[in-house]
Amino acid sequence: MIELTIDGKRIEAEKGMTILEVAKANNIYIPHLCWDRRLKPYGGCRLCLVEVEGQRKLMAACSTPADNGMVIHTDTPNLQKARRTVLELLLVHHPLDCPVCDKAGECRLQDLAYKYGPSESRFYAERKHDPEATSALIERNPNRCILCGRCVRVCWEHQGVGAINFIGRGFKTKISPAFEETLDCEFCGQCVDACPVGALGAKPYKYRARAWFLESHDSICPYCSVGCTLTLDLREGRILRVRGVDGKGVNDGDLCGKGRFGFDFIYGDTRLKTPLVRKAGELVESTWEETLYYVANRLRDIKRQYGADSIGAIGSARAGIEDNYMLKKFMKEVIGSDNIDTSARLGYAWVLRALNDTYGINQNPIKLDSPIGKEVVLVLESDLTSTHPIFGLKFLEAKNEGTYLMVADPRKTKLARRSSKWIRIKPASGTVFLLGLINYAIREGAHLREEKEIEGIDGLIESVKPYTPEKVSELIGVDTEQFIEAASRFVNAETRLIALTVGAAENQKGYETVLAAANLLMLLGEGPDSLQVPSDYSNTLGAWLSGTRPTEGGKDLYEMLYNPGSLKALYVMGEDPLVTMPDGNTVKKTLEELEFLVVQDIRLSETAKLADVVLPAAAWSEKEGTFINSQGIPQPFPKVVSPQGDSVPDWQILRNLARVMEHDLGITELGKLREELSRIQTDRGQQRWRFSPVEVPSVAQTTTDYPIIMVTGNIMQHSGALSVMSKSLSHVLSDAFVQISPEDAERFGVKDGEFIKISSPLGEVFIKARVSDEIPEGMLFVPVHFAHARVNYLVSHSRLGNAHPTPVKIESTSTATPRR
Amino acid sequence: MEIFLLKNIDNPESHRIQVYQQTGGYEQLKKALSMKPEDIIQEVKNSGLRGRGGAGFPTGMKWDFASRDPKLPKYLVCNADEGEPGTFKDRPILEKNPHLLIEGMVISAYALKAERGYIYLRGEYPHAKVVLEEAIREAYESGFLGQDILGSGFSFDLSVHQGAGAYICGEETALIDSLEGRRGQPRIKPPFPVNVGAWGMPTVVNNVETLSNLPLIIKIGAEEYKKIGNPECPGPKLYCVSGMVERPGVYELPMGTTLKEIIYEHCGGIKGGGQLKAVIPGGISTPVLTPDKIDVQMDFVSLPKVGSMLGSGAVMVFDESVCLVRVCWRAIRFFEHESCGKCTPCREGVGWMRTVLERIESGFGRKGDIELLQDIASNITGKTFCPLGDGAAGVVLNFIRNFPEEFDYHIQNKKCMVEA
Ligand SMILES: Cc1cc2nc3c(=O)[nH]c(=O)nc-3n(C[C@H](O)[C@H](O)[C@H](O)COP(=O)(O)O)c2cc1C
Ligand code: SF4
Ligand code: SF4
Ligand code: SF4
Ligand code: SF4
Ligand code: FES
Numbered sequence A: 001m002i003e004l005t006i007d008g009k010r011i012e013a014e015k016g017m018t019i020l021e022v023a024k025a026n027n028i029y030i031p032h033l034c035w036d037r038r039l040k041p042y043g044g045c046r047l048c049l050v051e052v053e054g055q056r057k058l059m060a061a062c063s064t065p066a067d068n069g070m071v072i073h074t075d076t077p078n079l080q081k082a083r084r085t086v087l088e089l090l091l092v093h094h095p096l097d098c099p100v101c102d103k104a105g106e107c108r109l110q111d112l113a114y115k116y117g118p119s120e121s122r123f124y125a126e127r128k129h130d131p132e133a134t135s136a137l138i139e140r141n142p143n144r145c146i147l148c149g150r151c152v153r154v155c156w157e158h159q160g161v162g163a164i165n166f167i168g169r170g171f172k173t174k175i176s177p178a179f180e181e182t183l184d185c186e187f188c189g190q191c192v193d194a195c196p197v198g199a200l201g202a203k204p205y206k207y208r209a210r211a212w213f214l215e216s217h218d219s220i221c222p223y224c225s226v227g228c229t230l231t232l233d234l235r236e237g238r239i240l241r242v243r244g245v246d247g248k249g250v251n252d253g254d255l256c257g258k259g260r261f262g263f264d265f266i267y268g269d270t271r272l273k274t275p276l277v278r279k280a281g282e283l284v285e286s287t288w289e290e291t292l293y294y295v296a297n298r299l300r301d302i303k304r305q306y307g308a309d310s311i312g313a314i315g316s317a318r319a320g321i322e323d324n325y326m327l328k329k330f331m332k333e334v335i336g337s338d339n340i341d342t343s344a345r346l347g348y349a350w351v352l353r354a355l356n357d358t359y360g361i362n363q364n365p366i367k368l369d370s371p372i373g374k375e376v377v378l379v380l381e382s383d384l385t386s387t388h389p390i391f392g393l394k395f396l397e398a399k400n401e402g403t404y405l406m407v408a409d410p411r412k413t414k415l416a417r418r419s420s421k422w423i424r425i426k427p428a429s430g431t432v433f434l435l436g437l438i439n440y441a442i443r444e445g446a447h448l449r450e451e452k453e454i455e456g457i458d459g460l461i462e463s464v465k466p467y468t469p470e471k472v473s474e475l476i477g478v479d480t481e482q483f484i485e486a487a488s489r490f491v492n493a494e495t496r497l498i499a500l501t502v503g504a505a506e507n508q509k510g511y512e513t514v515l516a517a518a519n520l521l522m523l524l525g526e527g528p529d530s531l532q533v534p535s536d537y538s539n540t541l542g543a544w545l546s547g548t549r550p551t552e553g554g555k556d557l558y559e560m561l562y563n564p565g566s567l568k569a570l571y572v573m574g575e576d577p578l579v580t581m582p583d584g585n586t587v588k589k590t591l592e593e594l595e596f597l598v599v600q601d602i603r604l605s606e607t608a609k610l611a612d613v614v615l616p617a618a619a620w621s622e623k624e625g626t627f628i629n630s631q632g633i634p635q636p637f638p639k640v641v642s643p644q645g646d647s648v649p650d651w652q653i654l655r656n657l658a659r660v661m662e663h664d665l666g667i668t669e670l671g672k673l674r675e676e677l678s679r680i681q682t683d684r685g686q687q688r689w690r691f692s693p694v695e696v697p698s699v700a701q702t703t704t705d706y707p708i709i710m711v712t713g714n715i716m717q718h719s720g721a722l723s724v725m726s727k728s729l730s731h732v733l734s735d736a737f738v739q740i741s742p743e744d745a746e747r748f749g750v751k752d753g754e755f756i757k758i759s760s761p762l763g764e765v766f767i768k769a770r771v772s773d774e775i776p777e778g779m780l781f782v783p784v785h786f787a788h789a790r791v792n793y794l795v796s797h798s799r800l801g802n803a804h805p806t807p808v809k810i811e812s813t814s815t816a817t818p819r820r
Numbered sequence B: 001m002e003i004f005l006l007k008n009i010d011n012p013e014s015h016r017i018q019v020y021q022q023t024g025g026y027e028q029l030k031k032a033l034s035m036k037p038e039d040i041i042q043e044v045k046n047s048g049l050r051g052r053g054g055a056g057f058p059t060g061m062k063w064d065f066a067s068r069d070p071k072l073p074k075y076l077v078c079n080a081d082e083g084e085p086g087t088f089k090d091r092p093i094l095e096k097n098p099h100l101l102i103e104g105m106v107i108s109a110y111a112l113k114a115e116r117g118y119i120y121l122r123g124e125y126p127h128a129k130v131v132l133e134e135a136i137r138e139a140y141e142s143g144f145l146g147q148d149i150l151g152s153g154f155s156f157d158l159s160v161h162q163g164a165g166a167y168i169c170g171e172e173t174a175l176i177d178s179l180e181g182r183r184g185q186p187r188i189k190p191p192f193p194v195n196v197g198a199w200g201m202p203t204v205v206n207n208v209e210t211l212s213n214l215p216l217i218i219k220i221g222a223e224e225y226k227k228i229g230n231p232e233c234p235g236p237k238l239y240c241v242s243g244m245v246e247r248p249g250v251y252e253l254p255m256g257t258t259l260k261e262i263i264y265e266h267c268g269g270i271k272g273g274g275q276l277k278a279v280i281p282g283g284i285s286t287p288v289l290t291p292d293k294i295d296v297q298m299d300f301v302s303l304p305k306v307g308s309m310l311g312s313g314a315v316m317v318f319d320e321s322v323c324l325v326r327v328c329w330r331a332i333r334f335f336e337h338e339s340c341g342k343c344t345p346c347r348e349g350v351g352w353m354r355t356v357l358e359r360i361e362s363g364f365g366r367k368g369d370i371e372l373l374q375d376i377a378s379n380i381t382g383k384t385f386c387p388l389g390d391g392a393a394g395v396v397l398n399f400i401r402n403f404p405e406e407f408d409y410h411i412q413n414k415k416c417m418v419e420a
Helices: A019-026 A077-092 A108-115 A150-158 A192-194 A257-267 A288-306 A321-335 A348-358 A388-398 A430-443 A457-464 A469-476 A481-491 A511-523 A540-545 A558-561 A582-591 A651-661 A672-678 A725-732 A740-746 B017-022 B025-033 B037-049 B061-070 B090-096 B099-112 B126-143 B172-179 B208-212 B214-227 B257-268 B324-338 B344-361 B371-379 B388-404 B402-414
Strands: A002-006 A007-013 A049-052 A071-073 A138-140 A164-167 A175-177 A198-201 A213-218 A227-235 A240-244 A276-279 A281-286 A311-314 A376-380 A404-408 A421-423 A496-499 A569-573 A597-600 A613-616 A624-628 A632-635 A709-715 A737-740 A754-760 A763-771 A781-784 A806-812 B075-080 B116-121 B157-162 B201-205 B234-241 B249-254 B276-280 B314-319
Touching: A007 A019, A019 B371, A049 A077, A071 B116, A077 A108, A077 A150, A077 B344, A077 B371, A138 A311, A150 A164, A150 A192, A150 A388, A192 A198, A213 A632, A227 A257, A240 A257, A257 A725, A257 B075, A288 A311, A288 A569, A288 A597, A288 A613, A288 A651, A288 B157, A311 A321, A311 A558, A321 A540, A321 A569, A321 A624, A321 A651, A321 A672, A348 A511, A348 A540, A376 A388, A376 A430, A376 A481, A388 A404, A404 A481, A421 A481, A430 A457, A430 A469, A430 A481, A430 A511, A469 A481, A469 B099, A496 A511, A540 A624, A558 A582, A632 B090, A737 A740, A737 A754, A740 A763, A740 A806, B017 B099, B017 B126, B025 B099, B025 B214, B037 B099, B061 B099, B061 B201, B075 B099, B075 B172, B090 B099, B090 B126, B090 B208, B090 B234, B099 B116, B099 B126, B099 B201, B099 B208, B099 B214, B116 B126, B116 B172, B126 B157, B172 B201, B201 B208, B234 B257, B249 B257, B257 B276, B276 B324, B324 B344, B324 B388, B324 B402, B344 B371, B344 B388, B344 B402, B371 B388, B371 B402, B388 B402
Parallel strands: A002 A071, A311 A569, A376 A404, A376 A496, A404 A421, A569 A597, A597 A613, A709 A781, A737 A763, B075 B116, B075 B201, B116 B157, B234 B314
Antiparallel strands: A002 A007, A049 A071, A138 A198, A164 A175, A213 A227, A227 A240, A276 A281, A276 A613, A624 A632, A709 A806, A737 A781, A754 A763, A754 A806, B234 B249, B276 B314
């Protein structure tokens, strides 16, 4: 602790804080423009100058460390003059086009100029008039730029990208992508929020509203399970823009591109406006009343004829817990069936199972800050900055603060690029890598370090015997020396963490991967906090916790979808199994064999196109609800716009349907529903450690017919099948593609941009190839978001929950035409 | 005084290793390698050597800081960016006596336990690049660079990194940015390069001339060294004199030689017997002096007493045929061009001063322009991020303070006093 005086006030502060940080913590205002809490001090704008007694020069508060005994003045006539001059200088060449600037009203330069009084500018200089530069989502107006560098620094230091920089020098300095090309980046939009003036703007927002007419509401992001707080800006009942606001939410102001730009999915062209009922083979518009009676009758008939067990339901990882809970209640109380599940079954359920089989716990909510301060962090075959962007940022932050970031991944992900050590393992060999670490740790005697013996140690020792460093390095495709170095780092660290994702859309990791990670960590004496596996989507965890799964022996997703004929009727709420789940052929067969398929969704999904009845649901922001994020925090989000057409919130549709079926679910309003839900348990339960050896880990096997491994997953700008509805996100990327290494492109005669045929024993698809060194030889990477690509038709599913990377064959089709 | 820094300068082969070794070159390296690194640092501290790059920071102290930092590896960087207008003192060492610098660097690196060194060379010195690279090759061949130098177990690699023509890259933190391959812009201090420098590691940046003093200190020892020139900041000094003198050039003289002696004895007085009007003693960033101040000793302690600084020791002499408004305008044009653009006062303010000076110089000056210039300049002073902007403001303030009548005349008569 140090003590100093600011404006006559004696203040205690932590050593290492800057003067500005101390002042902020004590509510003393010092103007600033280039400072950003998240970034290293820059000291460029010179607005934050203060007087420090005994110092000849004025000091920049943002970049001067506070020191014991300092006597600081923040508001003297001399400083006022200095600040007025800085502002005058900033305005000299500024276009002052506030009347047509979208930032007007919330511009820091405007505010400061106002605060420090009118400066009659004594200098008549030519205003800057560089042309505006546009890109998919971000517009730059270089003339308004005050060169505070926040965009450049947020992009590089915080996002780990480096898409823009200063070019030129002195007065001619400008912000620009390399070689003044068009901006082609992640489009996270963090630079837009960081810009204090109107030099950077979100293109979809351009000329849409004056800041003072906007009405703002805080909400929760509908995409991934980080659960960022979004500040929605509306005008005339329409969401025009989303911002991250410093200090708000688990994200503390940070947002990724999905959260920032993806909100417009609710205005997508494919939104459903009325119920649809299949008549003479065609889906035709219908009224709610007619439709609900029809559904009620069909369900009743099927129940009567085949029994309640012939009816199943699939809930949604994107709908609120209220909606999912209501579906469960409907199935249980009205239908009398426990056949209900969600997509979590394919991914996150296996994580929970593995945690239960090792640590003995029921859940393991992540902590966003968990990587910070760890000595070694291992990220295993997971593109966290794409799937869970704001969680991903914490790994960059940890690295910046000295953590040794080890990334084991065949793909050159952003974290791999920014890691301390990138181990390019073969696709889907993460589990074997972990087994090798266990073997190494045992050799090092790590298991003897802990006092208490953990159940099953002998079995574990036996099970990893074959995974010697030599063998493992061969299996994962790296030098033995490199493997041993990494192993030694990891095993001998004081503190460590393993992070990975196991998602429904990913086929290279599974149950056994989490088992292996947990075994390794327990061996090293680490509890479940050291294993960070986030749930997939905004409410994957919430759907699970609200009981949207068989709890009394009912059929799970595997039995319902991959066992044609096991059901006669299926009620699908907010899920598109035909696109998002593996083995599309079997799913399709199952759905086609149903006697009755109801799909309740916000849009006419691929699955809905097969349905007998399609019910239009209100979307996120058109209804209120609650998501439980991957930290286990229930976060309510408000209704801010009216539902499209005749759409109705999911839980209300179910309430109404129950009424039509002459059942009172006892729930008329949300409050009642939430009361029941408040009993949800999010704690992980008592730990009881035991080793659970991984029997035979699947190592991806190629054959002469199928010589290359296809890995599926999510990409940065998209999330499941939802984001493709967003026009903004589709501006960045709307077409399916497959990434292929330059070596394989050469070997198989594939040209960048051409359509290639990919086939597996399950089927074939045609996709545009992108040659990229992000992918190693012998691997393809395909994002799963695009319905028309039908990538999931090639992928098998695994009832054991293990990794099931898909060996495929590829052919150039320079001559063939793509089939849709 | 014996010539040391510019020894052999008249020998056309002075840059060759044979010539250097024939006159005792690399002997001091052998001696230094038999000393303990700490003892060398102590010797440098005792010698009172102060950096010749402009700021005059005590070299021994800087080295001490760097050697106390436990992080490894450490880097030694020679600042050969020499971009300050009027400055060309490092050039003869770089082009004519490169082995002196290399020997000095190996000794310094040994003292600092740095195993990698760079010479950050001004982009506009292409000849020096050729000479240095050849000299480095010779030194490698003779075992003065590379692995296990002279069997001492100490290894040091050295290479030349060419700058891209930005004056700001002479500032040590911007230099490091540029060396790392980034846009050269000054960094925040602290942390200082001695703790967090190139690639985050402890880094010592020293001027060419500073490092070239090392062999001498090793040779004669701190006690003898201190006897050269002003004992408060001793050693030989290179003064580079340009402008209206009979014999402009680089002079090696004891630190503290008076300005008068330099101009009137060594340089043969004002060209054509003219009248001295003004002199800048240490490069364009140092305050201009009027002729009544030229009895001052040219060193780090004496010049501040008359309101100026030694800077790089670049003396620029103006006689009465020179228009000082024009000099001032040219100087500010330079600063405007070289401003890196990072901080507001320098980026925006220097250009504004240039505009006002330009209209005064070209006969369109307005009443109040002088006060305006003073106001802008005093608002830049002390508020910029690095000394470049300060220097620019200082030029304007000092020219106006010392020669107000020239500015007045320009504005009133719409033309130059000198032409009149
Ligand atoms: C704008 C600016 C330009 C500079 N240019 C040079 C230069 O060209 N050469 C140099 O040696 N030092 C230059 N310096 C000083 C360096 O920052 C640094 O102080 C010096 O290299 C330290 O070496 P020394 O201790 O041996 O003097 C410059 C400083 C500033 C602020
Ligand atoms: S949108 Fe994101 S990645 Fe693109 S320039 Fe801005 S900060 Fe960088
Ligand atoms: S574009 Fe905005 S954030 Fe970037 S430097 Fe200019 S004013 Fe600052
Ligand atoms: S997608 Fe995830 S990381 Fe991105 S804004 Fe939404 S919740 Fe945050
Ligand atoms: S004073 Fe500011 S703008 Fe000027 S060179 Fe230094 S940092 Fe750059
Ligand atoms: S906020 Fe300190 S200089 Fe900009």
